[in-house]
Amino acid sequence: MQRKRYTEEFKQQVIKEAMETGNSAVVARRYELNTNMVARWVREFKKGKHSSDTSSIEARPTFDNISQENKQLFKENEQLKKLLGEKDLELAILRDLLKKKNPHLLTKLK
Numbered sequence: 842m843q844r845k846r847y848t849e850e851f852k853q854q855v856i857k858e859a860m861e862t863g864n865s866a867v868v869a870r871r872y873e874l875n876t877n878m879v880a881r882w883v884r885e886f887k888k889g890k891h892s893s894d895t896s897s898i899e900a901r902p903t904f905d906n907i908s909q910e911n912k913q914l915f916k917e918n919e920q921l922k923k924l925l926g927e928k929d930l931e932l933a934i935l936r937d938l939l940k941k942k943n944p945h946l947l948t949k950l951k
Contacts, residue, residue: 855879856886 855872856879859865865879872879 852882856882859883860886 855868855874858871859868859879860883862868865883866876868874869876869879
């Protein structure tokens with residue numbers, strides 16, 4: 842049985858779809874390929890083997906960059922939650938003071 846050869850254009854298309862979906866098994870089933878072969882093509886692309894031949898595939902951020910971005914966004918999200926909590930606490934204190942000093946104004950706030 843002879844080994845099947847695939848064109849670079851076909852490989853590029855499969856790699857692109859596998860990277861977009863993030864699931865090489867689904868792409869492999871779609872093209873009736875072995876899952877390991879598609880995963881190997883993607884791995885080789887990430888290492889740069891297919892980079893000179895795959896000008897149509899746009900560069901994707903690596904998992905390290907995504908992880909760092911997620912960490913940064915998580916920190917920013919936590920800071921914003923803290924600020925929002927402080928503002929809510931400040932509003933509650935001000936409403937409580939207003940309630941004690943001027944109870945008739947409180948009904949207009951709600």
